[in-house]
Amino acid sequence: MYRVRFHGRGGQGARVASKVLGTAAFLDGYYAQDFPLYGAERRGAPVAASTRISEDPIMERGVIPEPDIVIVMDETLLQDPLTMPLSGLKPGGIVLINTTHSPAEAKAVYKITAQVITLDITKIGLDMLGMPILSTLAGGVAARIVGLSEDSLKAAVEKVLSEIITDRKLLDKNVAAALYCFNAITPAKIELKTIDTNKKKSTVISLPFEPAEISSPAINATGNTPLRMTGNWRVFRPAWNYEACTRCMICVARCPDGCILVNEDGYPYTDYDNCKGCLICVGECPTNTLGKVMEVHAKKVTG
Amino acid sequence: MAGNGAIEGDGGKGVKDMGVERIKSIKGIPPEENVLPGTPACAGCGGLLALRHCMKALGQKIVIVNAAGCFTLLTIYPYTPFKNSWLYTAMACAPAGAQGIRDALDILIKKGRLDPDEDLKVVVLTGDGAAYDMSLSSTSGAINRNLDFYYICYDNEAYGNTGVQWSGATPFASKTGTTPPGMIRPMGAELVKKDLFAIWGSHKPPYLATISPAHPVDLINKFKKAEQYNGPKLFIALSPCPPGWGIDTSYTVKLAKLAVDTGVWALKEAVSGDLKHTVVPKRFKPVEEYLQVQGRFAHLFKPVRQEAALNKIQEGVNEYWNRHKLLL
Numbered sequence: 302m303y304r305v306r307f308h309g310r311g312g313q314g315a316r317v318a319s320k321v322l323g324t325a326a327f328l329d330g331y332y333a334q335d336f337p338l339y340g341a342e343r344r345g346a347p348v349a350a351s352t353r354i355s356e357d358p359i360m361e362r363g364v365i366p367e368p369d370i371v372i373v374m375d376e377t378l379l380q381d382p383l384t385m386p387l388s389g390l391k392p393g394g395i396v397l398i399n400t401t402h403s404p405a406e407a408k409a410v411y412k413i414t415a416q417v418i419t420l421d422i423t424k425i426g427l428d429m430l431g432m433p434i435l436s437t438l439a440g441g442v443a444a445r446i447v448g449l450s451e452d453s454l455k456a457a458v459e460k461v462l463s464e465i466i467t468d469r470k471l472l473d474k475n476v477a478a479a480l481y482c483f484n485a486i487t488p489a490k491i492e493l494k495t496i497d498t499n500k501k502k503s504t505v506i507s508l509p510f511e512p513a514e515i516s517s518p519a520i521n522a523t524g525n526t527p528l529r530m531t532g533n534w535r536v537f538r539p540a541w542n543y544e545a546c547t548r549c550m551i552c553v554a555r556c557p558d559g560c561i562l563v564n565e566d567g568y569p570y571t572d573y574d575n576c577k578g579c580l581i582c583v584g585e586c587p588t589n590t591l592g593k594v595m596e597v598h599a600k601k602v603t604g
Numbered sequence: 605m606a607g608n609g610a611i612e613g614d615g616g617k618g619v620k621d622m623g624v625e626r627i628k629s630i631k632g633i634p635p636e637e638n639v640l641p642g643t644p645a646c647a648g649c650g651g652l653l654a655l656r657h658c659m660k661a662l663g664q665k666i667v668i669v670n671a672a673g674c675f676t677l678l679t680i681y682p683y684t685p686f687k688n689s690w691l692y693t694a695m696a697c698a699p700a701g702a703q704g705i706r707d708a709l710d711i712l713i714k715k716g717r718l719d720p721d722e723d724l725k726v727v728v729l730t731g732d733g734a735a736y737d738m739s740l741s742s743t744s745g746a747i748n749r750n751l752d753f754y755y756i757c758y759d760n761e762a763y764g765n766t767g768v769q770w771s772g773a774t775p776f777a778s779k780t781g782t783t784p785p786g787m788i789r790p791m792g793a794e795l796v797k798k799d800l801f802a803i804w805g806s807h808k809p810p811y812l813a814t815i816s817p818a819h820p821v822d823l824i825n826k827f828k829k830a831e832q833y834n835g836p837k838l839f840i841a842l843s844p845c846p847p848g849w850g851i852d853t854s855y856t857v858k859l860a861k862l863a864v865d866t867g868v869w870a871l872k873e874a875v876s877g878d879l880k881h882t883v884v885p886k887r888f889k890p891v892e893e894y895l896q897v898q899g900r901f902a903h904l905f906k907p908v909r910q911e912a913a914l915n916k917i918q919e920g921v922n923e924y925w926n927r928h929k930l931l932l
């Protein structure tokens with residue numbers, strides 16, 4: 302059995318990617334399971350989805366703690382302590398990272414010992430679909446790594462997407478992008494021992510029943526969410542060019558997260574530690590002071 | 605879009621209300637931030653933008669009673685974006701929680717155990733699922749008892765936190781997880797949106813308002829006015845929701861403006877039953893402009909145009925404004 306775990310951000314398409322992979326496997330004659338990790342559904346927040354593929358009926362249920370393959374659809378998740386996408390990845394397993402880095406660079410930067418494949422899926426998404434939604438693209442690379450057929454991938458993308466979108470052109474673009482990704486990587490061979498013998502001890506712990514004042518969480522702090530640094534949610538960042546800025550304060554009034562601050566001279570600027578990159582400010586600025594720059598590339602330029 | 609200029613004027617055209625200092629433009633919005641960044645709310649959340657302005661108007665001497673929904677996740681152990689106190693309740697009973705807190709504060713003040721200067725405003729914060737459906741009964745009771753509280757409903761027109769299911773606030777013909785357009789119901793949601801403003805109005809509370817994240821001046825002035833009244837005060841914020849409504853994260857504010865400019869969302873207030881529309885578009889845009897940019901209405905345009913459904917929506921809007929003799 303192959304156990305594949307997708308990590309992305311809400312809205313990027315991890316759930317649909319896992320479904321494309323599961324559907325393609327099913328069409329190739331395997332047993333398959335795909336499911337998102339249920340939680341509050343939130344755009345930009347870390348999300349995970351999983352696919353199991355096997356020649357025999359699958360009796361396993363629930364989350365995949367020890368995947369053979371991990372697909373990291375958003376590079377910034379690798380440094381997110383609350384996500385840890387590589388946790389449990391089996392030795393000899395494969396990780397695919399959506400990045401502009403080469404595999405060697407990615408291994409060095411993120412200190413990864415497993416086998417690494419890299420592909421700039423975001424760029425392919427932007428070029429071929431015109432938007433950074435990576436569901437079918439990530440499904441495509443995963444299908445290749447697992448060794449599924451191109452025909453089944455194509456049919457799976459058709460099937461899964463026709464249930465959620467009505468735009469035929471967009472659907473065709475997705476098929477093309479998925480196949481492009483399928484053929485863009487050189488898959489590594491998964492080097493696993495086939496039988497897992499060492500059964501782990503149960504991780505279920507039982508907690509004593511406590512009265513509410515002990516068992517319900519109480520937060521004795523104020524205003525500490527900025528510590529969470531949601532800035533790594535961004536695909537694009539708002540970029541400032543102050544020549545035309547009239548200090549009208551419209552951007553400040555429009556930011557849902559209150560991430561536009563005002564300096565001593567009355568000029569607004571972005572709190573990049575927390576700006577989620579919704580880009581409302583870019584569209585609202587009446588003077589073109591604000592533009593957008595793709596996040597990963599922006600980092601490369603500035604080193 | 606040329607909507608930016610409009611916010612300078614919104615709410616600025618009314619006369620000065622008895623002694624209430626109104627702000628005239630967005631430059632008058634209080635600079636203090638009472639909801640800090642770093643929350644788990646989606647990028648581009650329209651409800652969060654509305655809440656940010658509500659909290660600027662309310663200040664820090666408040667206690668929020670929050671029924672389960674997207675915004676209970678703003679405060680997740682061990683983090684909170686708020687500078688004020690906050691309490692989590694089940695979906696049906698935030699107004700009951702508010703009653704308990706109000707009573708406790710009153711008793712403590714009466715017994716001399718709390719300085720009246722340290723009194724707090726009690727603010728219920730819920731989504732539409734709670735406000736329009738699940739907590740109607742406890743809300744009705746609280747209004748009837750003339751509980752002194754604010755009720756803010758961020759209305760994203762669905763049960764958002766659980767992945768967008770139909771609620772009593774979902775508009776006719778919207779696609780949600782539980783109203784998928786299909787062979788039997790090609791229009792998606794069959795029922796029309798409940799009128800929460802009217803439901804509250806029938807209880808005769810002192811203050812009712814609808815607000816929009818795209819009209820912060822109007823929003824803040826409404827809070828300033830409401831502050832003068834003792835008793836239940838309602839604020840319903842139409843809150844564009846990128847994942848739920850199928851829009852880009854950058855489009856929230858533009859869509860909130862379109863909702864007002866097409867007449868879909870009437871900005872109004874009622875002081876002791878005296879209704880006044882606070883922002884009336886000079887010329888109403890066709891409702892289609894609002895619908896066609898949202899994924900949740902895409903099935904009304906493709907693969908075939910659903911003329912009957914589109915007409916029904918436009919007629920509903922026309923009927924509302926005709927009834928109030930404001931359709932020019």
Ligand SMILES: Cc1ncc(C[n+]2csc(CCOP(=O)(O)OP(=O)(O)O)c2C)c(N)n1
Pocket residue numbers: 672673674675694695696730731732733734735760762763764765766771
């Ligand atoms: C009695 C009850 N039923 C179901 C739930 C699960 N639940 C948690 S949040 C939520 C959605 C609430 O919708 P709404 O009030 O519109 O707020 P939103 O999530 O849209 O912000 C639901 C159904 C619950 N907490 N309590």
Ligand code: SF4
Pocket residue numbers: 342343344644645646648649650651652674760764765844845846847848
């Ligand atoms: S689901 Fe909608 S309402 Fe909820 S946090 Fe996201 S954008 Fe806001």
Ligand SMILES: [Mg+2]
Pocket residue numbers: 731732733758759760761762763764765771
């Ligand atoms: Mg809701």
